[in-house]
Amino acid sequence: MAQPPRKAIVIGGGIAGPVTAVLLKRAGLDVELFEAWPHATGIGGGLQIAPNGMHVLAELGIADELIRQGSIADAIDFYSQNGTMLGSINQDMQRRFGQPAVNMSRAMLNETIISLAWNENVALAFEKRLVRIEDRPDQPIVAHFADGTSAEGDFLIGADGVHSAVRNHVLRDGPTPFDTGLIGFGGFVPRAVVAAALNGHHMAMTFGRSGYFGYGFSGPDDAMWWSTQPMRGVDAAGFHAMDQDTLLSHLKDFHAGWHDPIPQILEAARYSIVTSTLDVATLPMWSRKRTVLIGDAAHACSPHAGQGASLALEDAMRLPRLLGRGTELSTAFADFENERRSRVEHIVAVARRNGNQKGEFGPAGAWLRDQMVRIMLPMTAHARNRMLRYDPRAA
Numbered sequence: 129m130a131q132p133p134r135k136a137i138v139i140g141g142g143i144a145g146p147v148t149a150v151l152l153k154r155a156g157l158d159v160e161l162f163e164a165w166p167h168a169t170g171i172g173g174g175l176q177i178a179p180n181g182m183h184v185l186a187e188l189g190i191a192d193e194l195i196r197q198g199s200i201a202d203a204i205d206f207y208s209q210n211g212t213m214l215g216s217i218n219q220d221m222q223r224r225f226g227q228p229a230v231n232m233s234r235a236m237l238n239e240t241i242i243s244l245a246w247n248e249n250v251a252l253a254f255e256k257r258l259v260r261i262e263d264r265p266d267q268p269i270v271a272h273f274a275d276g277t278s279a280e281g282d283f284l285i286g287a288d289g290v291h292s293a294v295r296n297h298v299l300r301d302g303p304t305p306f307d308t309g310l311i312g313f314g315g316f317v318p319r320a321v322v323a324a325a326l327n328g329h330h331m332a333m334t335f336g337r338s339g340y341f342g343y344g345f346s347g348p349d350d351a352m353w354w355s356t357q358p359m360r361g362v363d364a365a366g367f368h369a370m371d372q373d374t375l376l377s378h379l380k381d382f383h384a385g386w387h388d389p390i391p392q393i394l395e396a397a398r399y400s401i402v403t404s405t406l407d408v409a410t411l412p413m414w415s416r417k418r419t420v421l422i423g424d425a426a427h428a429c430s431p432h433a434g435q436g437a438s439l440a441l442e443d444a445m446r447l448p449r450l451l452g453r454g455t456e457l458s459t460a461f462a463d464f465e466n467e468r469r470s471r472v473e474h475i476v477a478v479a480r481r482n483g484n485q486k487g488e489f490g491p492a493g494a495w496l497r498d499q500m501v502r503i504m505l506p507m508t509a510h511a512r513n514r515m516l517r518y519d520p521r522a523a
């Protein structure tokens with residue numbers, strides 16, 4: 129009988145990678161994690177981890193710390209551009225689903241997960257960009273890096289995100305990321321800027337005639353905000369190249385006349401990050417021989433369902449659990465894909481549909497869209513609850 133695998137190579141130090149590395153290490157495996165970029169702090173905007181993702185952070189023992197440093201979102205309220213309330217969803221999640229939704233900075237989440245991995249003796253290597261994988265019978269699997277070095281293991285997990293290099297190994301000529309035509313902007317402002325306008329600890333999201341704006345508390349002193357806009361001539365790279373004054377002045381012009389406190393947020397903003405909104409078509413398979421994909425590498429999820437990071441966390445918990453059953457690697461990988469595929473593909477499709485509501489509308493189209501939002505929010509509550517109720521620890 130084949131020896132059970134003893135050493136995992138994990139590619140990607142974002143969300144799924146370090147979490148799966150910690151859980152594999154706790155299960156008694158040797159793990160080496162490789163991240164392409166130097167170790168950095170303070171990068172990125174805000175994000176929300178939904179109750180389904182918070183269960184994983186609770187299992188890791190870091191949920192309370194993240195709640196302390198972030199901010200619980202009690203509900204999400206939707207508005208039209210002039211400030212008319214269209215509906216409210218996701219109330220009282222801590223009681224209903226066992227964990228709250230928590231807003232936080234991506235940097236803080238990443239730093240907390242990476243520190244945990246250090247503390248649990250996961251071998252972490254930065255500035256190691258995977259370029260090639262060699263998987264020959266009767267030999268260890270080998271990861272080759274851009275700096276000419278390599279690492280060996282018994283199997284390899286690709287947690288290297290939407291631009292995954294591991295995906296190219298699993299699927300030669302497979303789908304590549306495409307731009308959905310929406311550009312994301314975002315950052316943080318002092319909490320006081322939004323405190324009076326927010327309904328308690330609710331988040332607020334506003335559908336405009338063109339684009340979308342959201343904000344909510346993200347920490348004891350901060351609030352996060354983001355703007356989503358359809359591309360009109362200038363693409364994300366073009367905005368990226370602008371200096372911050374020009375960028376912020378574009379944002380103020382774009383959202384001029386939107387309801388309060390949106391103009392005040394943009395007045396208070398000192399910088400904005402810029403992201404393109406990418407999607408990847410469904411992959412026909414998530415693994416090949418001794419390599420498996422998780423998180424965005426397997427099923428990139430556009431940000432419009434607020435679930436990509438939570439799905440990555442779910443994967444990061446389920447894969448080690450299935451590997452722990454002691455079956456052949458190929459069986460564990462197939463079980464992982466069978467278990468996860470329908471859930472994640474449903475949510476990826478929801479995110480795509482939500483993204484379609486953030487494009488360009490004429491006055492009549494925007495009015496009609498707002499009425500649809502008003503009607504659909506309660507009608508889709510059941511499906512949303514199913515998505516949020518999932519507890520990967522109990523699955």
Ligand SMILES: Cc1cc2nc3c(=O)[nH]c(=O)nc-3n(C[C@H](O)[C@H](O)[C@H](O)COP(=O)(O)OP(=O)(O)OC[C@H]3O[C@@H](n4cnc5c(N)ncnc54)[C@H](O)[C@@H]3O)c2cc1C
Nearest residue numbers: 140142143144164175176258288289423424434435436437
């Ligand atoms: C603007 C925006 C807002 C979002 N908001 C939310 C939200 O509110 N809630 C939510 O749940 N999700 C949100 N998402 C989605 C979420 O960020 C992703 O789904 C999540 O980060 C996926 O985690 P991951 O670990 O799979 O990939 P990532 O977090 O992308 O991590 C991948 C890592 O792999 C590294 N890497 C890449 N290539 C290589 C290589 N060749 N070699 C070594 N390392 C490599 C990368 O540098 C990175 O560190 C948002 C996304 C965007 C763009």
